[in-house]
Amino acid sequence: MVKVAAGSLYGTLNLLILQSLAEDGPLHGLGIANRIQAVSREVLRIEEGALYPALHRLQKGGLLEARWGTSDKGRRAKLYELTAEGRERLAAELGNWRTHTEAVGRVLGNEAAGGS
Amino acid sequence: MVKVAAGSLYGTLNLLILQSLAEDGPLHGLGIANRIQAVSREVLRIEEGALYPALHRLQKGGLLEARWGTSDKGRRAKLYELTAEGRERLAAELGNWRTHTEAVGRVLGNEAAGGS
DNA sequence: GCTGATTACATAATCTATTTAGGTATCGTA
DNA sequence: TACGATACCTAAATAGATTATGTAATCAGC
Numbered sequence: 684m685v686k687v688a689a690g691s692l693y694g695t696l697n698l699l700i701l702q703s704l705a706e707d708g709p710l711h712g713l714g715i716a717n718r719i720q721a722v723s724r725e726v727l728r729i730e731e732g733a734l735y736p737a738l739h740r741l742q743k744g745g746l747l748e749a750r751w752g753t754s755d756k757g758r759r760a761k762l763y764e765l766t767a768e769g770r771e772r773l774a775a776e777l778g779n780w781r782t783h784t785e786a787v788g789r790v791l792g793n794e795a796a797g798g799s
Numbered sequence: 800m801v802k803v804a805a806g807s808l809y810g811t812l813n814l815l816i817l818q819s820l821a822e823d824g825p826l827h828g829l830g831i832a833n834r835i836q837a838v839s840r841e842v843l844r845i846e847e848g849a850l851y852p853a854l855h856r857l858q859k860g861g862l863l864e865a866r867w868g869t870s871d872k873g874r875r876a877k878l879y880e881l882t883a884e885g886r887e888r889l890a891a892e893l894g895n896w897r898t899h900t901e902a903v904g905r906v907l908g909n910e911a912a913g914g915s
Numbered sequence: 916g917c918t919g920a921t922t923a924c925a926t927a928a929t930c931t932a933t934t935t936a937g938g939t940a941t942c943g944t945a
Numbered sequence: 946t947a948c949g950a951t952a953c954c955t956a957a958a959t960a961g962a963t964t965a966t967g968t969a970a971t972c973a974g975c
Contacts, residue, residue, distance in 0.1 A: 829924085870922080870923075876924085877924070
């Protein structure tokens with residue numbers, strides 16, 4: 684079977700995480716995943732095996748800070764928050780995402796993406 | 800350095816190739832790459848190391864057919880063309896791409912992507 | 916007729932992030 | 946106390962892109 688362009692998160696997961704934290708203040712891992720799933724209307728689904736490594740990468744890169752706290756369901760949870768650097772990077776990468784999808788849109792014949 | 804969402808083609812390359820062939824009739828490998836680069840206004844750049852394996856995958860999957868011919872510059876070149884199956888898959892995957900980018904758009908707070 | 920640049924196809928090694936598939940611990944509840 | 950839900954975590958396998966080469970044929974200039 685040839686996969687063409689699945690529902691893969693490849694390349695977008697970090698962006699989705701950063702944006703979720705920017706909008707919804709501190710969140711814990713599963714909270715982020717659940718929020719993305721809900722806001723995307725169940726189209727995007729974050730596997731835990733992708734989620735946690737991504738959070739750790741972003742934290743090591745200085746884009747996130749973590750502290751232990753409590754989830755909305757009263758459980759012990761690790762709460763993540765954007766750093767100033769994370770906020771800067773989010774802004775820059777939002778621009779990249781738009782540039783990239785508009786470029787793909789032009790190739791796919793999407794007149795609305797032409798911009799200019 | 801933490802990469803967030805680069806100009807990666809991950810997942811979109813096959814789609815770009817199929818669409819290019821659907822619009823511009825038979826094309827050879829470098830011709831496809833050049834077309835994508837031009838139409839995207841130099842935003843997308845297809846490395847040969849990604850291009851040829853992708854073409855071979857698509858051909859093995861029955862989505863493309865190839866024959867030897869001549870490029871627009873008069874050189875010997877392998878010309879690729881969509882099969883009927885390739886055309887079907889392109890239509891289906893165009894839908895997937897839109898669904899996926901709209902979903903990401905909703906998470907990123909893009910009201911225009913909300914649709915419905 | 917030789918040399919170097921361009922066109923064109925191709926593949927191997929490496930990299931990176933995702934998927935798949937496990938595992939641990941805690942808490943509520945039946 | 947056993948089960949399900951919440952929450953975190955990691956390892957192995959997978960897949961597709963990037964980087965780096967290699968080959969061959971054609972063309973322009975000398």
